[in-house]
Amino acid sequence: MTLPLSGMMTAAMINAELGRASNAPFSLNDPAVRALAEKPLGKIMFSDFYGKTNELVVKVTSATQYNTLIKSFFTPDDWASDKAKRLIISGVDFGSMSGEAALAITDAVSGQAGSFGGKLTLEIEAGAFISGNGGKWSPAGSGNGGVALHANFKGKDGNNLQLINKGILRGGGGSGGQGGKGGGGYYVQSTTVREPQAGDYYIEGATGAYMWIQFRTGIDVYWNGVRVFSGLNDGQSVTVNGITYWRAAMHHVAGTTLYYYINRTFQQNQNVYTDGGIGGAGGIGQGFNTIPAAGAAGSAGGTNAGRGGAGGHGGTWGSSGANGVTGINGNNGNGLAGASGGIAGAAIDGIANVDLIESSGQLIGRQG
Structure with missing residues (x-):
C-alpha cells in the first residue's frame, strides 16, 4: 500500500507501510524508516514519506511473454526476502503456445522452500490478459486447453499469492476430438477356381475315376467316379452345370480309344472385406495467438465401407472441445463414435494457493 501523496502523515501510517503494528515503537532514525523515506543520512521529515511504498513494484507494459515465472521479475535476494512484492501486468497479453502455463509463480525445482518470501501480489490491470494455449489434437488423443495462471506453490512461509484481477485470465479451449472410424464394408468378387490347383488328374477304376475318354463316336468324362458327360464333342473342353472340364495331356491309347488327363474350372463368388475410413483430426482450441478451428474431414473407406467422421471443433476460451463426429455406416458394420x-x-x-483480493475482471475457464 503506497503512502498518500499529500496531507497528514503519521508514525502509525509509516509503521503500517513497513508491515509493523501501527502502535509499534517509532523513530525517524530507524534504518528501515530511513530506507522507506530514501533518506539514509541527514535531515528527515514526515513529508519525505509522501508517495513512498515499502513494496518492490515491477510493472510490465510492453513485452509479450511466453511461459513466464513471476519469480523471474525479481532478483533472487528480493524474491527470498520478506519485503512485499508486486507484479503489475498492464496492457499486454501474457500467453502460452505450449502445454505450460502462461504465468506461474516459480519453477518446480525451487518448490515451496524456494518460493517467495513475504507478501506477493499479482495485479492484472483492466485491458491486460493472461492467456492459456489452445489444446492441440495429436494421434495420442485430444489436447486439453492450457492454464492461464498456475499458482503452483505457496510462499516459503505458507502464505498465499494475493491476486487483484481487473483484467482477464482465460484458460485455453480444448481441442476437438477425433472423428469416429467408418463402418466396414464388403463386396462380392467372382474368382476362377481350378481343380486341381496344379497339374492334372488321371485315375481309373469303378469308383473315384478321373479321366477323359475319346471314342470314335464321342467322349465320356469322369470326375470323382461320376460320368459327368457322355456325347459328341470335338473340342478340348465341355461345360456341364457351369463347370468346365478340360482335356489335358494324353495318358495312353488302347486300340482306337484315347485316354487323357483331366482338370476342371468353375467360377466361385467370394466376399472381399474392406475397412472403414479413418476419422479426421480434431480442430485446435482457442488460445494465445490461435483461434478455434473446425476438425478435419474423415477419410473415405474401401468399397461399400463408411467414411470416417469429421474431427470435432476446437473449444473457445475456457471451453471443452467438441466430440468427433460418428463415422458413417458401411454395409458390414456401423461407424464408431x-x-x-x-x-x-x-x-x-x-486456487487454494491464491487469495482473490479483487476480481472486477473476468476469470474464463476452470478454477481448480
Whole structure:
C-alpha cells in the first residue's frame, strides 16, 4: 500500500507501510524508516514519506511473454526476502503456445522452500490478459486447453499469492476430438477356381475315376467316379452345370480309344472385406495467438465401407472441445463414435494457493 501523496502523515501510517503494528515503537532514525523515506543520512521529515511504498513494484507494459515465472521479475535476494512484492501486468497479453502455463509463480525445482518470501501480489490491470494455449489434437488423443495462471506453490512461509484481477485470465479451449472410424464394408468378387490347383488328374477304376475318354463316336468324362458327360464333342473342353472340364495331356491309347488327363474350372463368388475410413483430426482450441478451428474431414473407406467422421471443433476460451463426429455406416458394420474433445483450460490452477483480493475482471475457464 503506497503512502498518500499529500496531507497528514503519521508514525502509525509509516509503521503500517513497513508491515509493523501501527502502535509499534517509532523513530525517524530507524534504518528501515530511513530506507522507506530514501533518506539514509541527514535531515528527515514526515513529508519525505509522501508517495513512498515499502513494496518492490515491477510493472510490465510492453513485452509479450511466453511461459513466464513471476519469480523471474525479481532478483533472487528480493524474491527470498520478506519485503512485499508486486507484479503489475498492464496492457499486454501474457500467453502460452505450449502445454505450460502462461504465468506461474516459480519453477518446480525451487518448490515451496524456494518460493517467495513475504507478501506477493499479482495485479492484472483492466485491458491486460493472461492467456492459456489452445489444446492441440495429436494421434495420442485430444489436447486439453492450457492454464492461464498456475499458482503452483505457496510462499516459503505458507502464505498465499494475493491476486487483484481487473483484467482477464482465460484458460485455453480444448481441442476437438477425433472423428469416429467408418463402418466396414464388403463386396462380392467372382474368382476362377481350378481343380486341381496344379497339374492334372488321371485315375481309373469303378469308383473315384478321373479321366477323359475319346471314342470314335464321342467322349465320356469322369470326375470323382461320376460320368459327368457322355456325347459328341470335338473340342478340348465341355461345360456341364457351369463347370468346365478340360482335356489335358494324353495318358495312353488302347486300340482306337484315347485316354487323357483331366482338370476342371468353375467360377466361385467370394466376399472381399474392406475397412472403414479413418476419422479426421480434431480442430485446435482457442488460445494465445490461435483461434478455434473446425476438425478435419474423415477419410473415405474401401468399397461399400463408411467414411470416417469429421474431427470435432476446437473449444473457445475456457471451453471443452467438441466430440468427433460418428463415422458413417458401411454395409458390414456401423461407424464408431468420435472421441471426446479436450477439456477446458483453467483460468487459475492451484486456487487454494491464491487469495482473490479483487476480481472486477473476468476469470474464463476452470478454477481448480
